[in-house]
Amino acid sequence: MIEVLFFAQLREQMGHEKLALQNAFADLGALRQYLMAQHREWQDYLSPAHSLAAVNQCLVDDNHPLHAGDEVAFFPPVTGG
């Protein structure tokens, strides 16, 4: 299982705080493509141009491999400080 979290504006846009997926994905890019294919709007919200992604709480890019039990998070560019 892979747990997918959403934060801030992206959480509101997606209408989900968390998803639990049973599928296996080779890498973050495969998971992203899978989610983007679910709804027309998600295509936009989850595109790499509009969102960052972390796997197990570290920022990574689409080539990062995924394993069962990973915690994946998608969120907008950060605005702290």
Add this chain to the structure above:
Amino acid sequence: MIEVLFFAQLREQMGHEKLALQNAFADLGALRQYLMAQHREWQDYLSPAHSLAAVNQCLVDDNHPLHAGDEVAFFPPVTGG
């Protein structure tokens, strides 16, 4: 009259805190050369490599013109902060 002040290590080396000169000098360089010619050691102490100079409390170089009433100061490179 031109008043010449010395500070810090240079004051101790020169053995003077202040000199009052009646001579006229075209510029700071002329005054510096005049003083350097007074004692063999002053040649070294007052060389531009070892001392900075201010005219009327502003850092200047040897081309700066001098006028009667100017306050000139020579001092080592500064070490505040």
Add this chain to the structure above:
Amino acid sequence: MQAKQLSDFISVQEANFSQAEEYLALCAGNRQDGAIVSFVGLVRDINSQHRVQKLTLEHYPAMTEKSLKKIVTEARSLWPISRVRLIHRVGALQASEQIVFVGVSSRHRGHAFQACEFIMDQLKTRAPFWKKEQDDKDEHWVQANQQDQQKARQWLLKPEDLSMFM
């Protein structure tokens, strides 16, 4: 450099902090360092032409401290700094309130300035915080700005300029 002087304090908290106490923690018993640089970020009254009434800071708790520790570790690998203190607030904040503190002590001021600014620049683009602003018109998520991305990247792109300070 004495190893015991190398300590990090990192905190993510709702409570306000005292800049004065943070400064003292950087100085107390610290006889080796000649330089203390500190940064405080405040909620600005006016952002993008609208008057900010309040601000809510959301974060990703499991990741926040981890990402801040990583940034401080990178700063330590770039400059010989001694003490680092980093506090970031979350939750509801009013205009003029303190949001973030970064303090760095070092033997030499150049290292402390560079490390402090580096930590802020990296935090701005890599630490999982998001601001929601309530102004006199509406409530909206603050958009990330391009200049912050550039500032953060510049540290990585110019090693020859960095080497000057090392």
Add this chain to the structure above:
Amino acid sequence: MQAKQLSDFISVQEANFSQAEEYLALCAGNRQDGAIVSFVGLVRDINSQHRVQKLTLEHYPAMTEKSLKKIVTEARSLWPISRVRLIHRVGALQASEQIVFVGVSSRHRGHAFQACEFIMDQLKTRAPFWKKEQDDKDEHWVQANQQDQQKARQWLLKPEDLSMFM
């Protein structure tokens, strides 16, 4: 930027200063600025391998404040900063004591960092202060260091790098 926020406080004094009070003076009633950067210089315990017992700071009173004002004016011409506070102590100081404070407030952090470091770098090479150190061996005048000269010059030599922050 509101004109009333543009104020300089410059002081050359024997008395110690409170970093906490200086920070408050940069923040109090300041609703426009998002960034406060401050620097404090301390007497280091050990300089050039000898243990510093005490330090005496001599200055050129007629010139000191004038030169500090000039440096702050230059910083204002380079970056849109709001409040500046600059204090330099003179006279006898012990190890670990505070020597100098520079604090800058600004809307954006990059400007505050740059202006604060610029003021320190210029002060180090242009303000008429001289340190005499008493260590466990003898009393001697501190020699100016070449790195400070380079740091001060670098601000003048690289306008294209500066423009990035403006």
